[in-house]
Each structure stands twice: as structure tokens, then as C-alpha cells.
Amino acid sequence: MVTTLEEFQIETRAWLEENCPLSMRQPVKSMEDVYWGGRKAKFNSEDQKQWFEKMSERGWTAPQWPKQYGGGGLSKDEARILKAETDRLNCRPALYSFGIWMLGPALLHYGSEEQKMEHLPKIVNGEIWWCQGYSEPGAGSDLAGLQTRAELQGDEYIVNGSKIWTSYADRADMIFCLVRTNPDAKKHSGISFLLIDMENEGVSTSPIKLISGKSAFCQTFFDNVKAPARNLIGEENAGWTIAKYLLTHERDMIGASFISEGQKTLAEMALETLGEDPQTEPILRTQVAQHEMDMLAFKLTLARSTDEAKQGQGMGAKSSMLKYLGTELNKDRHELIVALNGFDGLGWEGEEFNEGKIVRDYLRTKANSIEGGTSEIQLNIISKHILGLPG
Amino acid sequence: METTIKEKKQTYRPLVLDEEQQLLRESAKDYLREKSPVAAFRKLRDEANPQGYDKHLWQEMAQMGWAGLAIAEEFGGMNYGYLGLGIVLEEMGRTLTSSPINSTVLLGATLVSLGGSEAQKKTLLGGISEGKLVLTLALEEGNHHQSLPKQTTATKTAEGYTLQGQKTFVMDGHVADKMVVVARTSGNATDTQGITLFLVDAKAAGVNIHRSQLVDCRNYAKVSFENVTVSAEDIIGNVGEGFAILEKTLNIARIGLSAEMLGMMQEAFDRTMVYLKERKQFGVPIGSFQGLQHRSADMYCHIELCKSVVLKALMSIEEDSAQLPMYASLAKAKVGQTLARVSNEAVQMFGGIGVTDDEEIGFFLKRARVAQQSLGDYTYHLQRLVKFQKLA
Numbered sequence: 001m002v003t004t005l006e007e008f009q010i011e012t013r014a015w016l017e018e019n020c021p022l023s024m025r026q027p028v029k030s031m032e033d034v035y036w037g038g039r040k041a042k043f044n045s046e047d048q049k050q051w052f053e054k055m056s057e058r059g060w061t062a063p064q065w066p067k068q069y070g071g072g073g074l075s076k077d078e079a080r081i082l083k084a085e086t087d088r089l090n091c092r093p094a095l096y097s098f099g100i101w102m103l104g105p106a107l108l109h110y111g112s113e114e115q116k117m118e119h120l121p122k123i124v125n126g127e128i129w130w131c132q133g134y135s136e137p138g139a140g141s142d143l144a145g146l147q148t149r150a151e152l153q154g155d156e157y158i159v160n161g162s163k164i165w166t167s168y169a170d171r172a173d174m175i176f177c178l179v180r181t182n183p184d185a186k187k188h189s190g191i192s193f194l195l196i197d198m199e200n201e202g203v204s205t206s207p208i209k210l211i212s213g214k215s216a217f218c219q220t221f222f223d224n225v226k227a228p229a230r231n232l233i234g235e236e237n238a239g240w241t242i243a244k245y246l247l248t249h250e251r252d253m254i255g256a257s258f259i260s261e262g263q264k265t266l267a268e269m270a271l272e273t274l275g276e277d278p279q280t281e282p283i284l285r286t287q288v289a290q291h292e293m294d295m296l297a298f299k300l301t302l303a304r305s306t307d308e309a310k311q312g313q314g315m316g317a318k319s320s321m322l323k324y325l326g327t328e329l330n331k332d333r334h335e336l337i338v339a340l341n342g343f344d345g346l347g348w349e350g351e352e353f354n355e356g357k358i359v360r361d362y363l364r365t366k367a368n369s370i371e372g373g374t375s376e377i378q379l380n381i382i383s384k385h386i387l388g389l390p391g
Numbered sequence: 392m393e394t395t396i397k398e399k400k401q402t403y404r405p406l407v408l409d410e411e412q413q414l415l416r417e418s419a420k421d422y423l424r425e426k427s428p429v430a431a432f433r434k435l436r437d438e439a440n441p442q443g444y445d446k447h448l449w450q451e452m453a454q455m456g457w458a459g460l461a462i463a464e465e466f467g468g469m470n471y472g473y474l475g476l477g478i479v480l481e482e483m484g485r486t487l488t489s490s491p492i493n494s495t496v497l498l499g500a501t502l503v504s505l506g507g508s509e510a511q512k513k514t515l516l517g518g519i520s521e522g523k524l525v526l527t528l529a530l531e532e533g534n535h536h537q538s539l540p541k542q543t544t545a546t547k548t549a550e551g552y553t554l555q556g557q558k559t560f561v562m563d564g565h566v567a568d569k570m571v572v573v574a575r576t577s578g579n580a581t582d583t584q585g586i587t588l589f590l591v592d593a594k595a596a597g598v599n600i601h602r603s604q605l606v607d608c609r610n611y612a613k614v615s616f617e618n619v620t621v622s623a624e625d626i627i628g629n630v631g632e633g634f635a636i637l638e639k640t641l642n643i644a645r646i647g648l649s650a651e652m653l654g655m656m657q658e659a660f661d662r663t664m665v666y667l668k669e670r671k672q673f674g675v676p677i678g679s680f681q682g683l684q685h686r687s688a689d690m691y692c693h694i695e696l697c698k699s700v701v702l703k704a705l706m707s708i709e710e711d712s713a714q715l716p717m718y719a720s721l722a723k724a725k726v727g728q729t730l731a732r733v734s735n736e737a738v739q740m741f742g743g744i745g746v747t748d749d750e751e752i753g754f755f756l757k758r759a760r761v762a763q764q765s766l767g768d769y770t771y772h773l774q775r776l777v778k779f780q781k782l783a
Contacts, residue, residue: 267780278783289777297725300406300699307405321692380681382688387664389678389687 009081016089019054021047025090031216034096037126039173052126055094062100062124065108069120076310098167099123099130103176105249106193110234110242119195131172131198133163133220134243141377143178143247144187144240148222150179150194152229152236157181157194159202159225165371169205169218172198182237193239195231196222212363213348213356247373251323254372258330266333266340267292273340284339291332298325318386324378327368334362404710406702408478415475419457419482426451427488429751435489436608442566443602443610444489453522458496462504466516473643477650477705484654487758489609491525494562497647498640499526502571506588506628506636515569515590527567528640529558529591529614536767538641539634543616545574545587552576552626554589554597554619562765564612565602567593572616576631588633590625591616607754607761642719645766646704649722652762653701656694656730659737659755663687666741677740686736693729700725717779724772727763734759 003011024047028034032044035052043049055061058072063079065071074082104123107116122128139146148161159179166175175196182190196203202225208217234242270288274280305318337358338345345362347353369375383389408416426448435443452458460476462468469475476496483492500519503511503526518524532541543556554574561570571588578585591598597619603611628636664687667678677683704718712718734756738745741752763769777783 265780267782270780270782276781282783285777285782286773289773289780289782292780293721293725293773293776294696296721297696297700300703301696304406304699304702307407310405311407313407318695321695324689325692325696376685379685379688382691383684387684387687387691389664389667389684390676391679 005077005081008078009085012082012085013088016085016091019051020086020089020091021051023047024051024092024094026092027090028092033092035094035126036096036129036168036171038129038171039127040171041126041129051092052094056125059124061095061097061126062104062120065104065120065124069108069116070124071120095126097123097126097130098132098172099128101253102132102246102250103130106176106233106242106246109245110193114230115233128174129168129172131166131169131175131220133166133169133175133177133196135165136162137164137219141374143243144191146178146180146191148177148179149183150181150192150227152181155229157227157229157232159194159196159222159227161222163220163222164208164217166205166218166220167216169198169220170207174198175220176233178239178243181239185237188240190237191239191243192236193233193242194227195233196225196227200225200227202226210364210367212360214360215364248319250372251319251378254323254326254368258326258333258368265292266295266336269337270340284336288336288340291329291336294329295333298329301325320373320378320381321386323372324369324375324382327365328375330368331365334365338362404706406699406706408474408702412474412478415471416478416482419479420485422455423482423486423488427483427486429487429754432487432489432608432754433751443563443608444491444566448488449490450522452490452492453520457492458500458522459516459520461496462500462516462520463512466504466512467520468516469520473647473708474702474705477647477701480647480650481654481657481701484651484656485658487655487754491527491563491566491610493644493648493651494527494567494610495519495525497644498528498562499569499571501643502528502588502627502636502640505639506633508627511590511627518568524569525563525567527561527563527570529561529564529570529572530637530641531560532556532558534559536765536771538638539581539583539586540573540575541580543572543574545576545589545621547576548620550620551622551624552587552589552620554591554616554621557613557615559613560603560605560611560765561614563610564614565600566610569593570614571627573633573637578631583634583638585631586634586637587630588627588637589621590627591619591621595619595621605761607758609758609761639715641766642715643708645719645723645772646701646708648762648766649697649701649726650705652726652730652759653694653697655755655759655762656697656726656733659752659759660687660690660694660733662752663737663740670742683740687740690729690733690736694733697726697729716775720767720772720775720779723767724769724776727769727772730759731763731769 023045035043035048059067059070060072060082063072063074063082067073100123104120107119134143136146136148148159148163150157150159163177169175175198177194177196178191179194180190181192202223204221205218208215208219210217266288270285278285302322305322341358345358348356348359456469457479459468460471460479461473464470496519500516503515507515515524515526519526531537532543543558545552545554554572556574570591570593572591574587574589575585576587593600597617599615601613603613605611667683668676670677700722704722707715707718737752738756741750744750745752
């Protein structure tokens, strides 16, 4: 069936109006408001269930994935329209999933047909909650220095070691991991990309508390954990290529994730907190304008890079730029939000301070420029790959 | 519902140059590199050229259509739009090409196109398109940009008006054939009502022009008007209602100037990156030092922000967007801020050679500072952004 984009837009709008429950058109306030799926999944409301089921039926939890893997099979333009239409109604994402954001794109690129058929539909349908095992206590910025060992014995890998910053590892069903399969090769050439079931014997997790008082982060331990050899993605010892691909993807995601149309601008927050009298905190007002200047410039740059990508002008190392600028700007934004709120912005507990939301969000932003590759690592990448500066 | 979707689709314009615009950039780049490299600018300076620019070159550029890029076809222009003009300005920024394009095309022609009568457009825009007429704007009266005149006045007489006052930093003032003088005909110093735009011949009786030598070795002048008689026909727009035309012209020119500054910034940066790869100390290229790498990479990011802002701002001129004043200030502020930093860092990273007159990098710093100051500097436009955000 041939439909023009215009028809697609009209149909999509009507379908969303009909199928997205009103309560799913409210901003996400806490993690309780979002659905992560998984083997032990529970819906928090009937509306959440309905919204998720309607969306996953159409494959619209992964709109651009091919239909044979359960995805929506939408073109880039159609996906853009869907995004615009869901934004327009403020629809919540029907499913939060590292499977959709991270593993899926890697599988589509590097997975075998069998692996795609096995894992992708379950991701679209929210059957499996995936988490990511990249960093280790001894391998942060120097990620390729990772030491978690996987040895092939028969048709199984035996995994030993530990991963850190594994978000939601305590709730996830499976983990996609970077493991060392050849300890004698140069560090980038001995790494493989392996899928491990978290229910397997020898897997344990322990939560990590951040300066914000809580977090989804865990440390995950592997003690003689078995993973079938068919769970190896790509060639053995060729995992670094997949890792790099996913890191680029992650940077794009993080860079863009701080911009959402529904979000209040800092200028709006300034007016709410400081009032309209320009004599109140004039310097702070100027700082807010400075921030808005950069934020506008950043939004335009995001739009430009999307438009350039559409014309086939590759982004490449530009994802490092977007990650760097996006996270630094978000930190600046929260720094100013705290300043705008004065002492109120420093409240840690109690209803009067909304349980410290302002300061906890602020503290959480400190990790923005560390996770997914520190700002310094991004600057290294830009220096090397865009500017061509020597070693 | 259907119509709103259609409208939305038509108004979305991707933030990329089309093929024709890319070709224009390439041809402008090639032409300027060959005919007007920075060495040509040095020569103009060293010979203390009285004209301040290469007249022959300007003629050639006009023949290529550059002077008429944003002028309607019926008045001899190319009607190609401000994005095209911005592309040329950016490339001229890269080579530090001195020409009357800012005074005459950005300011003069824009003002006449926006506010002139048919007769004025016919006589003035044709001459500009052909590169035969230098038309500038006499606005400033002090050391800092101001869009309202403080002391230049015009009084009604039997013959028309009598102009009285003094203007400073008039771009290309000493080589202009004509200038548009911003004067008050009624109201108080802060009123936007009562501003009138007078077209004055540079040779008219009572006009005194004195060239001001600024650090960028371009053309600026102090111009005084002593009882200059102007006929009522030489008013652009209506009496007392010139401010709207002026302000829109200024916004457009601020964006055009930002494009030139963007070119300068990129060239200074590119040259610095080449230098970091060539210059060796401690036995290695200095570009291998992280202390320089991170500063460079951060600058690169901010230059990319500037590119987006300038592109969007140029498009907003063509779309006649209500956001034009905001985009003008966004561009001039962000580009001004970044250019200040990039030009400083360029000189620093060139080290000792960077502070010598033999090395061209210093020319970029010098031109940068004047361009930053022109039509409002960073703080001027930041202040406007504060207002646009309704923070004041």
C-alpha cells in the first residue's frame, strides 16, 4: 500500500488521539511512571498497559526496525513524523529499554540472522529487560583496558570479573557485555561482545548510591558464569568494533536527550522564581540569558546535524561534539536552576522541598559529563578524529 | 487539520545549503583565494591605500553579481537572497577582503530595498548592483553602537530640511558617494518615533568627512553636517517613521556581519590547527599536547554552534521571520563571543610568531575586534537577549 507522508501523518495523529490514554500524556515524574518491561514486568496502571500494548502491536516501540523482527518498519521520514506527533500530544514513551536504545541497533548491524530473530522481537515486545556491561572498576575512560574474562569451554563461555555502572542490573533479565576473550592480544583486539542471562548462577549485583542519594546504578559480579557460545555477537575478539559503534550511538542519544520540547526553558523558570522586576538579581538574569543563548545555538546544531545526516553528510565524530556540548549545557542549566531557587534549591528532604528534587537532579547532572565517555574523552576524540591533531 | 499539516510541511526548511548555494561558496572561495588573499589586504595597508579597498576587484565582484545578490531583479540585482550574500560574506571573512560590501550592500541596499520609494530604488539599487555607487549609513554618534541618534537633528525649512550634527565610525564614509543619515525630526532622545532617514550626497555643501584609522585598516569616517540642506524627496520612508526601517536593516546587517565574522573565525582556527601540526617543540608537534588539544576541540564545538546560528539567522531574513531581531542578536552575541576567544587563542597558540607583524594571524585579531564592536558587541546583544527572553 502506498501512502504519502501526509496521509501517514493524518492517520498517525488520529490513531494516537484514539489510542494514547490521557494519563499517558502527562510528563514522566518518576521512574514509577515508566514501563521497562522484562520477565518480572508489572504495569502500574491499566492505561500504561493499554498504551504499551497498542504501541508494541504496531512495532512502534521500535519504529524503524524491520517488520520481520517485530519493528514498525517505518522510514526515517515516517519515524520523524511519529516522533513529532507523539511530542505534540506529550505521549510518554510506551517502553523504556536499553534493548531498543542500545543492543537492538548493535544486533541489527552485527548480529546473525538467528540472533536477530531470537532477540529483537522480544525487545520490541518488552519481554526482556536488558542492561549494559561496559565499564569496570579498573576500566573507566580506558574502557579497552577491561579485564572481565570469558573463556570458551566446549560450547559455553565461562565468565569471571565485574562490571560497574550497570544501570538497573538488579532488575534486568539479561546483560550485553564486553569481555576479554584473548588476554595475550593487544588490548583492543582481545575483546568480544557477549550476551549473558542475569538469572544464571554466579551473577550477583550490588546497588551504588550516588551523591544525589540514590541511583539505578549497580556493580555486577560474574563468578564462573556460563553463557552459550551462540550468544557471542560478531566474531570472537572483534567486539571493540561493536563497542565503538554503540558508544557513538550512546553519545548521540545522550547529547540529544537533554532537549525535550515540553521542558520549561531556563528563562521561564527564572521568571517564576525571580519575578518580573529586572532589579531583582540582574546578574543572574544575564547569566540565564547567556545560558539560553548557548541552548538555542545547541538546539539549532542538533537540528542541523539531523538535517545533514538526512542528506548523507555523515556525523562521525560529531556525536562527541553533541555529547560534550549537551552534557556541559545540562550541567550549566542545573547549576542555574539551583541558583534561581536559592536556599529552596538546596532542600534535601521533606515535602516542603519536594524531597529535594532540585538539588538531587542537580547532583545527578554531575555524572552527565562522565557517563558515556567523559567530556575529556570526547575532546580527545574530536582532537584526533575531526581536527587531526597528532597522538 | 489537513491544511495545518501542509503549512507546517512547507515551512520546515532543513538547516543545510542546497547544491547551488554550495557551488556559490566554492566559487567565492576560489575567486577570493586567488584574487584577494590576506597578502592583498597587507599590501593595501602597507601602501596606505587612500581608497582602502581594491576598486578594480570590487568592480569584478559586482560583475559576478555579488553586489546585487540580495537586490531584486527589476533593480538590476540577482534576487538570490541574503543566504547567498551571507555565504559570500563568510568567504570574504576568511580572506579578510576589504570592500564596500558591508556599507553598501548590507546596510545601504537593504535600507533602500526596505524603505525606499520606487524612484529611489531605481536610481540607487541599480548603481549598487553595478558596483558603481557606494552608499553607506551614517548612524553612530559615540563609541558604542546605538540605534537612536543623540544629537543629529533635522529641521524643516522652506527648501526641505536642514541637517545638523556629527556622525562617527561611518563605514566607508570617506569613499561613499551617498549616505543615509539618521536624524531626529521630532520627539525626545529615547523615542523611536521622530526618527527620519535622509539621503545625503557626500559632496553636498556642509558635509565634512574625515577618515578614521582603526586597527583593522578598513574604512571608517567621522562625518559632520553643518546646516546641510536636504530636499524632502531625499527622505527614505516617511518623516518621523524611519526607525522601523532602520532597525530591520540593522538586524539584517548584524547577521551579515556575523557571517563575515564566522568566516574569519574558521580561517583563524584552521590556520591554527595547521600550525599545531607543523610546529615542533620538545621534539614533537605541539598539537600533540593535550593542553592545546582540549582548548582546540572546545573551540571547534563552539564554532559549530556559530555555524548553526548564522545559517538559521540568514534563513530567518529570507523567511521574513518575526524572530529576526532575536536571531540577529543571537548571531551577533554568540559569534562575537566565540570570535573573541578564537582570535585570542589563535595568537596564543602561534606563540612568539603570532605576535609579529610578519605573521598574518594578527590581522584576524585586529579585524575581529572592529567587527565585534560594529552594530553592537557581545554585551549589547546579550542585553537584547535578556529582553527577548522577557527577563527584563
